[in-house]
Amino acid sequence: MTDTVFPPDWAQRTALVVEPTGESVTFAEIEERSNRAAHFFREQGLRIGDTVALLLENRIELLVLAFAAQRCGLYYAAVNTHLTSAEIDYIVEDCGASLVVSSSRCHLAVTKPEIRRFSVDPVETEGWHILDLEPYPGNPVADQAEGDFLLYSSGTTGRPKGIERPxxxxEFGSYPDIPGKWLSGLLGLVPGDVYLTPAPLYHAAPLAxxxxxLRQGTTAVVMERFDASLALELIERHRVTHSQWVPTMFVRMLKLDPEVRHxxxxxxxRVAVHAAAACPIEVKRQMIDWWGPILFEFYSSTEGVGATSIFSDDWLRKPGSVGRPLIGKIExxxxxxxxxxxxxxxTIxxxxxxxxRYHGDAAKTADAHDAEGRATVGDLGWMDEDGYxxxxxxxxxxxxxxxxxxxxREIEDALILHPDVLDIAVVGLPDEEMGHRxxxxxxxRPDSTVPVDLLSRALTEFCRDSLAKFKIPREFRFVEELPRTPTGKLRKHELLLR
Incomplete structure (x- = not known):
């Protein structure tokens, strides 16, 4: 085992770049800062198995503090910065955090006075202490041990659930780093490669x-927020070799003006990883036509009940599949x-x-498991004769x-291909005759010139080519923006209230 996250010979190489600001740190700086933060956590009384909440945007401090918690045996709950104060307070309280570290932008979102609150920004706010790591040693704490994230589900069907793994x-250095092993073993990532993260780090896959x-010696380029044209520019600027996306990002890039796209x-x-939501077949086909057969898709969950994966060449033979098991057995x-x-x-x-387990919720934990040792997150699917x-x-x-x-999903996949549709969500609303319609x-699209009444008719006609009559929406409602999480998941329960 090792006392360090990164080997000494990586020390002066760039580890992390945040764009578009261009702020960066070396591996040595992450190593030193995470050690100082680990000593800070210990001084605050946090011991192995305790929890710290991190309410931070995509910035260097989030990864420094995550590595600090990881190396001193803590659970770290990375909290969605776009939630309301009530939702943030619920997560901070529910996860049992001993303290919360945030930025000045999010100070007012935390209202619980009994929680110790520290700010990474030197901005005085009542009830907050400025986090100063300089007085703390840059060497490891004496009792290093592997921690883990305690992340909350997106809350797309209700209140978020804390997903806790034992x-x-x-010892530190023994963490079963599955994403890192996939990157190096399956996807050919080597020290010196460049990894692009366009999604928020408070979600499981982007953070993990x-x-x-980083543990594989790769420079990570992290976008403060996704922008379709900037993402393409960053691939060129940083000579990105590996990246990770969600399908809505593919849609936004495909709908850029062709001159910008090319x-x-x-x-x-070399490799574009995607997950988090099902990708429409035609969207993925267009991405492969554009980028080449470099897409690698995996299907999993924060719960880690299992995983499948599929490379582009395999997917072209099995369009629409999310692959065969990579972890676990499927029934x-x-x-x-x-x-x-x-x-x-x-049900998968x-x-x-x-x-x-779902933190503090024995009933939900029991519902997700059966007597035979199987687990589910409630997704529906099917297997073909080849086990895909x-x-x-x-x-x-x-x-x-x-x-x-x-x-x-079948209806959404059809409608998203219409040239005047930027985003789409399909739900069932109560109907006296049909039960639900x-x-x-x-x-x-912002540049659409089709009037709403004509667009409704156009979309209905568009559906007739690919959908059975009973699947065609009975009603179209036009909105300025759909309630998606920053990782692309729809919060459909909010639409049911409209």
Whole structure:
């Protein structure tokens, strides 16, 4: 085992760049600062197994503090900075954080006076202490041990759930860094490569994969917020070799003006990872046509119940699939918990994945597990004859209209291809005759010149080519913006209240 995160020979290499500001740090600086922060946590009374909440935007301090918590055996809850004060207070209280570290932009979002509060910015705010790490030693704490993140689900169907995995209890350096192993083993990442993270680090995959990339000796380029054209520019500027995306980012890049899309040199780009949500088949096909067969898709969850993966060449043979198991074994079960036939939709259950629980919620934890040791996050899908998994939808999103199952994702995948649609969400709203009716919430492109009444008719006609009549939305509602998390997941429960 080792006392350090990064080998000494990496010391003066650039570890992290934040864009568009260009602020950067070396591996040696992350090593030293995370050691100082670990001593700070110990001085504040945090011991192995305790929790710290990190309410920070994409910035250097977030990763420094995450590595500090990781190296001194803490749980670290990275909190979504876009939540309301009530939602943030709920997470900070629910996770049992002993203290919260935030930035001046988020100070007013934390209202719990009983929580010790520290700011990474030198801005005086009542109830907040300025975090100064300079007085603390730059060497490791004596009792280093592996910690872990305690992240909350996106809350797309209700209140976020804290997903807690038992600490390994191992010495520092023994952490089972699965993203890092995938990057180096599956995806050919080597020290000196460049990894682009365009998504918020308070979500599981961006945080875990960025930390994993850094542990492999890669320079991580982190975007403060996603911008389609800037992302392409950064691939050229930093000679990015590996990157990670969500499907909505693909859609935004594909809908850029062709002159902008093809302005940048992307020849350094070897692997583009994507996950977090199902990718429409035609969107992914267009991305492969544009970037080449460099897309690597994985399907998993923060809970870590299991994972599948698929490379582009395989996907072109099996369009729409999320691949075969990479972690765990898959079984598709019906509502009576019986196995279904090949090609039949059911609930996806994994065995052999990570052990987890929903923090403070024994009932939800029990619902996600069965007596045979399998676990599920409630996704629906089916397997083909070759053992490839295909996603149908979230059970919570399923629409039953006139007694027939309607999968919103299929409709969304069709409508997003319309040239005047920037974003789309399909939900089922109560209907006296059908039980539920299919309703599409549409965010038109800003440059669309089609009047709303004509666009409704145009979208209906557009659907006729690819959807059965009962799947075509009965109603289109036009909105300025859909309620998505920054990682692209729809908060559909908010649409049901409109």
């Amino acid at each position: 600490l390994t209890g191992g 994969w960025t930390m994993g990339a 302005r940048f040199d992307l020849s350094s780009h 598709i079960l019906d509502d009576d918990h019986r196995p279904v036939d090949t090609g039949v939709v059911g 259950w994994f065995s052999g994945g990570s052990n987890f 998994l295909y996603l149908a939808d979230r059970r919570a999103d399923l629409i039953i209209s006139g007694g027939v199952n309607v999968y919103p 299919v309703v599409a919430f549409v965010q038109p």
